[in-house]
Amino acid sequence: MTDDLGAALASAEERYVRGNPRSRQRHEERRASMPGGNTRTVIHVDPFPLTIARAAGATLTDVDDHDYVDFLGEYTAGLYGHSNPIVLGAVREALADGICFGAPNEYEAGLAAAVVERFPSVDLVRFTNSGTEANLLAISLARVCTGREGILVFEGGYHGGVFFYATAAGSPINAPFPTTIGRYNDADGAARLIAEHADRLAAVVVEPLQGSAGCIPAEPAFLEALRAATAAHGVLLIFDEVMTSRLSPGGLQQATGVTPDLTTLGKYIGGGLTFGAFGGRADLMARFDPSRSDALPHAGTFNNNVLTMAAGLAGLTQVYTPAAAHALNTSGDALRERLTALGTARDLPFQATGRGSMIGLHFQRGRIRSTADLTTDAAIGAALKALLHLHCLEQGCSYGRRGFLALSLPLTAADHDRLVAAISAFLDQRRQLVLLADG
Numbered sequence: 001m002t003d004d005l006g007a008a009l010a011s012a013e014e015r016y017v018r019g020n021p022r023s024r025q026r027h028e029e030r031r032a033s034m035p036g037g038n039t040r041t042v043i044h045v046d047p048f049p050l051t052i053a054r055a056a057g058a059t060l061t062d063v064d065d066h067d068y069v070d071f072l073g074e075y076t077a078g079l080y081g082h083s084n085p086i087v088l089g090a091v092r093e094a095l096a097d098g099i100c101f102g103a104p105n106e107y108e109a110g111l112a113a114a115v116v117e118r119f120p121s122v123d124l125v126r127f128t129n130s131g132t133e134a135n136l137l138a139i140s141l142a143r144v145c146t147g148r149e150g151i152l153v154f155e156g157g158y159h160g161g162v163f164f165y166a167t168a169a170g171s172p173i174n175a176p177f178p179t180t181i182g183r184y185n186d187a188d189g190a191a192r193l194i195a196e197h198a199d200r201l202a203a204v205v206v207e208p209l210q211g212s213a214g215c216i217p218a219e220p221a222f223l224e225a226l227r228a229a230t231a232a233h234g235v236l237l238i239f240d241e242v243m244t245s246r247l248s249p250g251g252l253q254q255a256t257g258v259t260p261d262l263t264t265l266g267k268y269i270g271g272g273l274t275f276g277a278f279g280g281r282a283d284l285m286a287r288f289d290p291s292r293s294d295a296l297p298h299a300g301t302f303n304n305n306v307l308t309m310a311a312g313l314a315g316l317t318q319v320y321t322p323a324a325a326h327a328l329n330t331s332g333d334a335l336r337e338r339l340t341a342l343g344t345a346r347d348l349p350f351q352a353t354g355r356g357s358m359i360g361l362h363f364q365r366g367r368i369r370s371t372a373d374l375t376t377d378a379a380i381g382a383a384l385k386a387l388l389h390l391h392c393l394e395q396g397c398s399y400g401r402r403g404f405l406a407l408s409l410p411l412t413a414a415d416h417d418r419l420v421a422a423i424s425a426f427l428d429q430r431r432q433l434v435l436l437a438d439g
């Protein structure tokens with residue numbers, strides 16, 4: 001990082017510290033009982049994150065009483081916004097009748113039917129408490145059904161806290177499955193890896209748009225190659241649609257026409273409450289039918305928790321209708337084009353990637369097809385992202401510091417204009433610093 005960029009960031013951080021004394025105090029209080037004051041790595045930012053006191057619609061209010069337009073959308077789980085009356089009404093109604101039964105309840109059949117109807121690959125579904133757990137179970141099912149142990153994933157892939165492949169080495173706390181890591185959007189390379197490792201591979205696990213890696217969409221030819229190669233070698237194809245299921249009424253599997261054997265889901269499908277799910281081909285999922293003599297066990301105290309089932313059912317059937325999905329994703333495409341145009345018009349290394357309502361901001365020129373195309377010096381890129389984030393917060397817009405945005409239903413055209421104006425001003429004011437991304 002250069003002196004200029006370092007000084008600009010230090011001064012922006014100083015202003016942030018001065019402007020957010022209560023958030024700072026809360027952070028210090030948390031540090032006494034949680035490592036680094038944090039219980040979810042991604043929501044930590046330096047020097048400390050804002051503590052949110054309340055939220056309504058698309059507005060977050062922090063403990064220092066600042067309002068922000070929420071462009072993070074809880075990393076896609078907050079699709080409904082913060083006070084959707086239909087979702088909140090369903091939760092209140094369910095709450096009135098009790099929440100912990102240790103038995104099937106009145107809501108889960110409806111949510112399961114809605115999921116099966118929406119997602120082409122899902123004949124049968126099982127609920128979990130998180131997307132991580134959904135992937136753990138889908139992969140474990142694939143291992144049982146194929147009698148093989150390994151998985152193929154892609155660099156930059158994120159499938160949960162124990163399935164994180166940001167680098168070729170993967171995270172040190174990843175689940176200990178034998179893992180091969182391929183390059184995203186390299187159709188020929190992936191087909192080769194599948195053929196080479198076929199006798200050891202239970203499944204290929206792929207996000208049809210890499211979210212955590214920076215909103216990098218899969219090319220149709222890549223997904224088609226995965227489908228063909230896995231089918232040819234008896235390997236199961238798992239689409240991790242934990243984030244991407246929002247990108248069309250039936251997720252990216254519907255939008256791309258590529259149908260996996262198993263799909264994992266999560267985030268907004270629980271209405272904003274704790275949620276995960278995995279589902280797929282009836283012959284595979286039927287292994288969990290408890291009436292079978294060879295049934296696989298699938299435990300989970302809160303798998304069918306009443307509030308999630310009620311909120312998810314109301315949200316998916318009454319709020320995020322196919323028409324609402326089309327409208328939200330169309331508005332996301334328009335916003336992304338406006339953001340990318342800001343960089344292009346100024347001939348700066350800045351662009352927005354993604355698809356529909358998922359947007360990634362990058363200080364990077366050229367087409368981004370995989371994490372290998374993210375060539376900006378890591379320290380410079382991180383400093384520019386931090387500086388832009390702090391600037392946008394000052395302008396009343398909040399999103400994920402790594403440049404992650406997920407649009408929610410209550411965002412308005414005026415909200416989009418506000419973000420575009422904030423980033424436009426940043427690119428003008430910080431032009432020389434942004435050019436450092438060119439190296």
Ligand SMILES: Cc1ncc(COP(=O)(O)O)c(C=O)c1O
Binds near residue numbers: 132211240242243
């Ligand atoms: C693609 C993908 N898969 C799985 C997960 C894990 O979901 P959860 O955080 O609910 O465990 C995430 C979370 O961000 C995700 O983005």
